[in-house]
Amino acid sequence: MREQPSERIALDAMKAWKISAHLVAIILLLLTIGAFVAVYFLDFVPYWAASIFAGLSILIWIVSAFIIPKIRWRRWRYQVYDQEIYIQNGILIVTRTLVPMIRVQHVDTQQGPILKRYGLATLQISTAATKHEIPALLEEEAAALRDQISELARVEQDDV
């Protein structure tokens, strides 16, 4: 765990994350509009509360859409060895995870509408007790990796 893993996830991951951040921002925008409407029609809602809410929404939007995706992408790395999977992620707290192949119970790929648009898929690795993810890999890459891991994980399991 001294060196970081070698592989990066797909570059388009940043775009996908940006879009989902925009979607969240739209919801926040609607809420903000709602807040101002409330200020207009209801006496007991003070103007400054709505302003603070608007400010916070903008802040969240900027941070989540323009700052975090880049850092997150840069941090996300993985490497698949024959005996184990090595993953690094995290924005403020960097987490490095080792998952031995003989502990892997199953591997899934998963794709939501946003990821699909960019031809990406998320790889999920489950052990008996924990669940790990490599998000936003290229579709073919994710599928290949899934097959590779499930092949490697077939080494005989000593119990559980």
Added chain:
Amino acid sequence: MSEPKRLHPAGMILDILLAIRHSILGFLPVVAIALANSEWLILGIGAAVFLGLIIVSGVLSWWRFTYQLEEDQIRIEKGIFIRKKRTISKHRIQSIDLSQNIVHRMFGLTKVQIDTAGNDNDIDAALSAVTMADGKMIHDQLKYKKRVEMDEIKEESGEITEEVEAKPKKKYPSKKITLQTLVAAGSTSGSFGIILGLFGVFFSSIESFIPDRYYTQATEWLISQAAQLLVIYGVITLLIVWLIGILQTVIQHWNFTITRYDKELFITRGLLEKKQSTIPLKKIQAVGMKESIVRQPLGLASLYVEIASGDIGQTQDTHTLIFPLMRKKHITKFLQEILPEYHYTTEGLVKLPTRALPYYIVRSIILPTIVTIVFAFTLTKFVWIPALAILLFVVYAYIQFKTTGYLINGREIIIQSRMLTKDTAIVPQNRIQSLQKKQHLLHRKQKLATLDASILSKFMGRHFIVRELRQEDVDRIADWYSFRDKAE
């Protein structure tokens, strides 16, 4: 092999009692409302109908429940409207436990609990009441007949390399608790907090049944007593609660005996309710010892195992006691006899670096500090109370920091930590499901890292988290854990 059999009729009584016990809590609010409105008639009719339903369904489900022992499987049929047939093959059975509560004992019966490997409780089967002889028969039939063959198969696949090679008719090592230890366990159990809580619930619930007149009278009388007397009452109450705690432990763990067989641990215990549990060695994920703040100065500890899933074990506790209490210095010997696969030692435990201490202190005083600030603005007079608490939390953090450590011992890692109770766990490398190293910015600057090793346990899995170890220590643990060839 044998005809389909019904359970002993006393099973009906048990089922009905159980159903009543389960539903009583749910109906309590309804009953309370009905009582408050004095709707005696409706309450009475409701209760009668409900009781009737329970009894009818109890009788019917007893009628429809049959079991049948076959060559190497047990077949169970049950269900009133939806018939369920289940066949459990002998080879899938992990453990069969017989237990008896008071009703069982009155009729000379036993409950048979059959556990399979799955995590799913539904798959497991329980025969709630059969005669003792039948229970023993089922147990022997399903468990021991083909035992030898199975062992051979296992041996061929090279699974057993331990020194537990079976000598013919050997005596299995066994440990039994003495009454003295049991009383010691009870008096240091610290469960009086819980009992005190129960007391509280009890009194607050009967409070509504006492007419107000008496209540105010009692309160007045209480207040009229001198303060010293109140203290004495308090002490007496505590003492009683403490004694109840001891009694509870003694009843629960009466004659606690653990026996080591070739591939499993076997525990029997209990005075009123005799319980057996079988813990297959394969299911044990970690062994640990707990020293509560009361027990630690006395050099006492309790031993437990973490098991992967299943219904094995005593209560809803996440782990299973394998010995309620013993002297710390006896643990090494105990493990050698009962669980020679696990080794306990704390010599050369790697402690935390001093630079980790501030993190521990800051983490633990955040909450009391907030409280203090709130007090400073609102109850300025009493601000010294939370301020004192901060000091207490600093001491706590320091002790926590002092306790925490790890030790790599061959293929096992020993992780020592403390919430309030000191917990030392022995985890084999091949039981760790995944390993994480976590660092934030400050950690990276100071070359510290947090370790998170997860194992499988009864519910979600348990995480062993050691905060602020030296970075190189975590890397060393990762190297130890890694299955990769170190040559690369």
